[in-house]
Amino acid sequence: MPRIATPPDAADTSLRQQVYASLREALTSGRFAPGQKVTFRYVAGVLGVSLTPVREAMRRLVAEGAFEMNPNRSVRVPLMTRDKVLELRDIRMELEGLAAAKAALAATRNQIAEVRRAAREIIVARSRGDGATDRQKVREFHFAVYAAAGQPTLLRLIEGLWLQTGPYMNLLYPDFISSPRGPAGRQRLIDALQAGDAAAARREMENDIRRALSYVAGLADENGNIAPAVPATARKRRSPSAGDAIFELRVN
Amino acid sequence: MPRIATPPDAADTSLRQQVYASLREALTSGRFAPGQKVTFRYVAGVLGVSLTPVREAMRRLVAEGAFEMNPNRSVRVPLMTRDKVLELRDIRMELEGLAAAKAALAATRNQIAEVRRAAREIIVARSRGDGATDRQKVREFHFAVYAAAGQPTLLRLIEGLWLQTGPYMNLLYPDFISSPRGPAGRQRLIDALQAGDAAAARREMENDIRRALSYVAGLADENGNIAPAVPATARKRRSPSAGDAIFELRVN
DNA sequence: CCTCGGGATTTGTGATCACATTATTTTGCC
DNA sequence: GGCAAAATAATGTGATCACAAATCCCGAGG
Known part of the structure; x- marks a missing residue:
């Protein structure tokens, strides 16, 4: 089999990369509603990791336009x-x-x-x-x-x-x-x-x-x-935990 | 005056954003040599900030292709x-x-x-x-x-x-x-x-x-x-400090 | 019933620390 | 003197903490 253009981070096993892949998966498969607010701590809680890798992954996604960040610092799924x-x-x-x-x-x-x-x-x-x-x-x-x-x-x-x-x-x-x-x-x-x-x-x-x-x-x-905002976030009062089933940390 | 497309982070005064802007400036004006190794701690030392904002800024630049990261974790200016x-x-x-x-x-x-x-x-x-x-x-x-x-x-x-x-x-x-x-x-x-x-x-x-x-x-x-690598990095033995004049933190 | 204010909570930001892995230097042997 | 192995330093990663700003909640006042 001929090798085709392989993503450069194929062998990256860092938590940051796994969080990035998880969020990307969740976004492309529509598990986040447009306009939904997504906080660092929420993602960290669901995936069971600290804020550090989540911040880096989500910052990258913001830079890529997959999330958007208001000047008053809140991260949302962009409205189209x-x-x-x-x-x-x-x-x-x-x-x-x-x-x-x-x-x-x-x-x-x-x-x-x-x-x-x-x-x-x-x-x-x-x-x-x-x-x-x-x-x-x-x-x-x-x-x-x-x-x-x-x-x-x-x-x-x-x-x-x-x-x-x-x-x-x-x-x-x-x-x-x-x-x-x-x-x-x-x-x-x-x-x-x-x-x-x-x-x-x-x-x-x-x-x-x-x-x-x-x-x-x-x-x-x-x-x-297009596809107007969902009624804000179903605000989670309890602290999020693994198994919330919005998305999962993809382990390789 | 008609409004034209304004960069979305125009009013972002975070350290991360300033580090990002500084590195971007340094890259586009050629103050880093192609192939040069650039470490997080070096940049943090020169700019006088902690690792956190430097990591996020440099990670973004890696994602954008402005830096490249070897699997053995070292960040370099890409060779062309x-x-x-x-x-x-x-x-x-x-x-x-x-x-x-x-x-x-x-x-x-x-x-x-x-x-x-x-x-x-x-x-x-x-x-x-x-x-x-x-x-x-x-x-x-x-x-x-x-x-x-x-x-x-x-x-x-x-x-x-x-x-x-x-x-x-x-x-x-x-x-x-x-x-x-x-x-x-x-x-x-x-x-x-x-x-x-x-x-x-x-x-x-x-x-x-x-x-x-x-x-x-x-x-x-x-x-x-094209423009082959400079003889590695002029390895800094002493700890870097502000005024090393490679680049500066651009304060708004 | 609606509006406005003030306190509690949430949330992003930046610094610091511990750790594992990689890179570099020094040491010791032939 | 040359080379391999051990020791030492450097470096990215992830967790945790403190803090300020923004948000939310709830009740007083109209």
């Missing part, structure tokens, strides 16, 4: 607006289009096979109405392409962008996802990778992102807000 | 390779081209005036052979354009990319910079902004970045390395 979605759409079209174009020029046979496998699994999950697996496989499909581009910095940037749009991608279900244009587009993308046609690969990737995020932008209310 | 420059070139062409295109559609009269002013100051500095001011004004010119795009996430991404290429931009002096194509290109970019011609603005910006970073990539040696 139409303008923000449109900005992210245009950025993602550029970067993920670039990655697809590079992948068309650089992908190995095995890497293309990975892409193809993910595409098949999307169809299977979708036929079963399994939205969670569907989303997971869509992610694998995209990142199989991006990994094939062999550009580590580009991959890191794209991961950061997915972290910001991720919690809102479930808004695509079930209405948008039923369109038959998705599978056809993915097939054309695979064909372009196979043929080494960078321009076509870029075009297909751009179209995919444009369609999905334009749809999400269209869900905004008259104020431009 | 031809492949990395070419990857950054292509990413920057996409994102800064996008920003220029957006700026052409959104720039106000005052924002265009800012761009024009920076362009004039580049010419002045260059005629004086003042490389440091030249670099500073080139940066101001570019970011005046990006700010006019009014896209905060895009601006943040571009800042991160400049942080990575910044220390190597002085390699453009004095040979590359003497080309007369730079000023003419900037004028065409200004004209495109004025005319609201997004495609032309994007083209000029892309050409500018392509020329500069392709030149830098061409400076690589036979191993693909």
Whole structure:
């Protein structure tokens, strides 16, 4: 198996890294509600670690835009607006289009096979109405392409962008996802990778992102807000503890 | 005065933020040598603060790619390779081209005036052979354009990319910079902004970045390395203290 | 019933300490 | 004198504590 662009912190076993991975997982799978307040001590309590690694992990996520911090120091899951979605759409079209174009020029046979496998699994999950697996496989499909581009910095940037749009991608279900244009587009993308046609690969990737995020932008209310804030945080009076099941520390 | 995209941490007076700004300044102005080892305690000693804010600032810079951390836990200024420059070139062409295109559609009269002013100051500095001011004004010119795009996430991404290429931009002096194509290109970019011609603005910006970073990539040696490592760190035996003059804590 | 104030609580920030691991220097042997 | 091994120093990591600012809660006053 050829090695593909491996995240540089693959062997990082520090608590900070585990907390970071846990929060990232929780964010992308939608276990935090938009607008929800998330305190350092709460996370530290649930994960059973001290404040130090939590602070560093959450500060990084703030820097990446996955959390936002008010000037009056409180960390929240960002609310999404139409303008923000449109900005992210245009950025993602550029970067993920670039990655697809590079992948068309650089992908190995095995890497293309990975892409193809993910595409098949999307169809299977979708036929079963399994939205969670569907989303997971869509992610694998995209990142199989991006990994094939062999550009580590580009991959890191794209991961950061997915972290910001991720919690809102479930808004695509079930209405948008039923369109038959998705599978056809993915097939054309695979064909372009196979043929080494960078321009076509870029075009297909751009179209995919444009369609999905334009749809999400269209869900905004008259104020431009999408998926409005949950009624604040269900304030925990008791001290949080492991097993609160919001998320878990992922041990490797 | 119309509001333009203001950095979200404009009013952040925390030590962490000041350390972050100081290190960023030191990196972009080339006060750290590529490959140089930079320890937490060293920075803390020079800036006269404890490890805590230094750790958080440097961890963020590692996440942004401005420092790199070996698995055997030592933080270094990254070495640049031809492949990395070419990857950054292509990413920057996409994102800064996008920003220029957006700026052409959104720039106000005052924002265009800012761009024009920076362009004039580049010419002045260059005629004086003042490389440091030249670099500073080139940066101001570019970011005046990006700010006019009014896209905060895009601006943040571009800042991160400049942080990575910044220390190597002085390699453009004095040979590359003497080309007369730079000023003419900037004028065409200004004209495109004025005319609201997004495609032309994007083209000029892309050409500018392509020329500069392709030149830098061409400076690589036979191993693909650019500006090889300085002879390790001038190891400090005595404990570092304020006034070591490598960089200073910027107090607001 | 709503509004405003004041005290208790929560929460992020920064400093300090202990510890394990890595790096460096010194020592001892051939 | 050269080299390996032990000792010493350096360094990142995580926990804990103190503190100030922000927030929350509750009751007095209208």
